[in-house]
Amino acid sequence: MGEKTIARKPPHCLVLSYPFQGHINPMLQFSKLLVHEGVKVTLATTRFFIKNLHNNNNLPPSISLESISDGCDNGGIQEAGGSYNAYIQRFWQVGPQSLVDLLEKLAKLGNPVDCIIYNSFLSWALDVAKRFSIVGASYFTHNMAVNSIFYHVQLGKIKVPVIEDEVSLPSMPKLQLGDLPSFFLTYEEDGPVLEMLKGQFSNLDKADWVFCNAIYELDKEVVDWTTKIWPKYRTIGPNIPSKFLDKRVKEDEEYDVAQFKSEDYCIEWLADKPKGSVIYVSFGSMVPFDEEQLREIAYGLRNSDRYFLWVVRASEETKLPKDFVKKSEKGLIVTWCSQLQVLAHEAIACFVTHCGWNSVLEALSLGVPTIAIPKWADQSTNAKYIEDVWKVGIRVPIDEKRIVRREDLNNCIKEMMESEKGEEIKRNAIEWRTLMTKAASEGGSSHKNVIEFVNSLFSL
Numbered sequence: 420m421g422e423k424t425i426a427r428k429p430p431h432c433l434v435l436s437y438p439f440q441g442h443i444n445p446m447l448q449f450s451k452l453l454v455h456e457g458v459k460v461t462l463a464t465t466r467f468f469i470k471n472l473h474n475n476n477n478l479p480p481s482i483s484l485e486s487i488s489d490g491c492d493n494g495g496i497q498e499a500g501g502s503y504n505a506y507i508q509r510f511w512q513v514g515p516q517s518l519v520d521l522l523e524k525l526a527k528l529g530n531p532v533d534c535i536i537y538n539s540f541l542s543w544a545l546d547v548a549k550r551f552s553i554v555g556a557s558y559f560t561h562n563m564a565v566n567s568i569f570y571h572v573q574l575g576k577i578k579v580p581v582i583e584d585e586v587s588l589p590s591m592p593k594l595q596l597g598d599l600p601s602f603f604l605t606y607e608e609d610g611p612v613l614e615m616l617k618g619q620f621s622n623l624d625k626a627d628w629v630f631c632n633a634i635y636e637l638d639k640e641v642v643d644w645t646t647k648i649w650p651k652y653r654t655i656g657p658n659i660p661s662k663f664l665d666k667r668v669k670e671d672e673e674y675d676v677a678q679f680k681s682e683d684y685c686i687e688w689l690a691d692k693p694k695g696s697v698i699y700v701s702f703g704s705m706v707p708f709d710e711e712q713l714r715e716i717a718y719g720l721r722n723s724d725r726y727f728l729w730v731v732r733a734s735e736e737t738k739l740p741k742d743f744v745k746k747s748e749k750g751l752i753v754t755w756c757s758q759l760q761v762l763a764h765e766a767i768a769c770f771v772t773h774c775g776w777n778s779v780l781e782a783l784s785l786g787v788p789t790i791a792i793p794k795w796a797d798q799s800t801n802a803k804y805i806e807d808v809w810k811v812g813i814r815v816p817i818d819e820k821r822i823v824r825r826e827d828l829n830n831c832i833k834e835m836m837e838s839e840k841g842e843e844i845k846r847n848a849i850e851w852r853t854l855m856t857k858a859a860s861e862g863g864s865s866h867k868n869v870i871e872f873v874n875s876l877f878s879l
């Protein structure tokens with residue numbers, strides 16, 4: 420380490436994030452790891468996203484924030500008529516040139532970029548890196564298994580629509596249609612999203628590095644298989660602040676880039692609750708639930724007669740049943756919280772989650788068992804792994820309208836809190852916590868991979 424920092428000017432990485440909370444969170448944490456190892460980092464995402472961040476200046480002083488255009492600088496997806504598909508098309512037209520402009524601007528300021536670490540969705544960023552003859556590293560915010568599914572779509576080995584009852588892929592359990600990412604069910608309306616996800620692999624052979632926010636131990640077979648295809652494929656997660664892992668990175672204390680404002684009295688509310696008594700419920704930053712689904716979850720929680728802390732984003736609040744109060748003896752509803760702090764609290768018993776990949780990694784890292792209600796994107800595949808592979812949770816059944824009913828949620832809560840199976844799940848969750856921390860610690864599988872990458876940058 421010491422030799423690197425004295426010998427030369429630090430290498431400069433531009434970390435380019437897709438403009439959503441579930442993407443910028445892990446990429447910021449990865450940036451902090453690189454800074455800790457002596458690399459200079461500029462974090463970039465879209466103008467509109469930055470403009471609307473609740474606290475865009477809460478970055479470590481060593482990381483600067485830059486922006487590119489997605490062609491929707493004043494309204495994001497709304498400016499593209501509220502259509503995610505239209506938004507992607509516009510972004511793909513405007514983004515590459517805007518990235519070129521940013522690289523040229525940084526070079527003119529005497530700050531040339533040596534490496535672009537781009538969110539794998541933005542595959543065109545790799546073409547830009549190659550035009551500038553700089554290192555290109557793809558960063559996957561989804562789990563390996565999910566990446567492998569989209570890779571097989573790209574290869575034409577999974578055809579959409581899927582007509583078979585089950586899909587078999589190398590080194591993975593058999594997947595039923597309901598275990599595949601949601602776009603396989605909604606491919607007619609989500610065609611462009613599916614194209615974007617296939618596109619992650621269209622030029623990946625040119626990538627110098629391929630990173631995945633996961634740990635080797637989570638899925639050794641899939642990682643080994645993937646490394647045969649992309650020899651520089653590396654697991655570098657879990658990308659969460661080290662204060663929740665081995666506390667090695669002192670400078671990563673409270674920094675974050677938040678789209679929503681945390682209601683931090685949650686921790687006060689948790690303070691007098693008995694150990695392992697509170698159900699934490701959150702469905703991430705993006706997915707909307709319809710009114711019927713929120714009503715079922717609301718009554719499922721109330722009928723459980725247990726303490727619960729539920730994050731219902733401001734945009735979702737009006738969908739709650741009218742007789743449902745935000746603060747009762749047993750329950751507290753907030754619009755956003757510091758999820759990691761909540762998960763780390765000893766009062767938390769389990770996490771009812773939509774299985775966004777960050778939430779899954781955070782639960783695994785903190786040893787919190789999960790009750791899975793996957794809804795969209797990669798979440799069903801994550802839920803399959805949670806229940807059947809890592810055995811750290813229970814998936815709530817859905818009815819023919821694809822709705823989770825209150826009785827089923829209630830039964831799963833009971834099973835988690837009262838049964839022998841629940842006890843076993845809790846024990847597994849604690850074991851995973853140990854493995855996640857070990858992987859991120861000095862000498863652990865992810866830490867070694869980060870150091871290998873950093874050393875390669877210093878020897879450019």
Ligand SMILES: O=c1ccn([C@@H]2O[C@H](COP(=O)(O)OP(=O)(O)O[C@H]3O[C@H](CO)[C@@H](O)[C@H](O)[C@H]3O)[C@@H](O)[C@H]2O)c(=O)[nH]1
Pocket residue numbers: 439440441442444560561701702703704705706730754755756757758759774775776777778779781795796797798
């Ligand atoms: O009150 C809250 C709720 C969430 N979070 C954080 O917000 C992030 C949410 O990320 P994630 O759990 O991955 O969910 P989404 O925001 O829904 O993420 C999108 O992006 C992920 C990464 O690609 C995908 O896995 C998801 O399916 C997709 O919906 C996590 O870091 C949470 O800790 C908070 O800090 N406070």
